Amino acid sequence: MAIAIKPGDIIIVNNKDGNFLSSAIQFFTKSWSHTAIGFFPFPGKFPVQTIFEANLTTGITEWDKTYDDLQYDLRVYRWTKDIGIEKILWEIFSEYNGNIYGWGQLLWFVWRWVVEKINLPTRWARRNFFPDKEICTEVVYVVFKKLNNPTVNAALEKLNKDQNTVHPGDIIFICEELRKAELLELIYARE
Numbered sequence: 170m171a172i173a174i175k176p177g178d179i180i181i182v183n184n185k186d187g188n189f190l191s192s193a194i195q196f197f198t199k200s201w202s203h204t205a206i207g208f209f210p211f212p213g214k215f216p217v218q219t220i221f222e223a224n225l226t227t228g229i230t231e232w233d234k235t236y237d238d239l240q241y242d243l244r245v246y247r248w249t250k251d252i253g254i255e256k257i258l259w260e261i262f263s264e265y266n267g268n269i270y271g272w273g274q275l276l277w278f279v280w281r282w283v284v285e286k287i288n289l290p291t292r293w294a295r296r297n298f299f300p301d302k303e304i305c306t307e308v309v310y311v312v313f314k315k316l317n318n319p320t321v322n323a324a325l326e327k328l329n330k331d332q333n334t335v336h337p338g339d340i341i342f343i344c345e346e347l348r349k350a351e352l353l354e355l356i357y358a359r360e
Contacts, residue, residue, distance in 0.1 A: 178207030183242035200338030271302030
């Protein structure tokens, strides 16, 4: 793998030759297809670099076996300061590990796309009708929220979404805002 992942790194993925789900996410969000967050190795089970992400279930994935492939566009953002992310990662793991993917939430993204495409009032797409379960962007958003950092909170407010209404492009927006504030840096980009 060209890049070593550290706990707390924000990973944005775009699967170029994706399955139906990846292609649908890209189409309806006009964005990338997936997000994840760097996690800790688990001696014995996952002794290598890991990420925490929502796929069919929410959990740990081996980084080296998953994204070491040129069929993916990839961005990795890293925190420039110690902001206490390690404690937050364990909280997220305790809350979400093993949860089933929130398929219903994806229907809301189709609705958001319709609202944006035909210029309906944006208030019509402020609330996801299917907030149950988690999707990849929600996990990353909750990490941002739990940090309770003024700079991060300002970026979240500027976005004006919540954990059930963010897609990969929104996570990129947040990361770029935090990059401008010098709280995150883009350490790897393959596009």
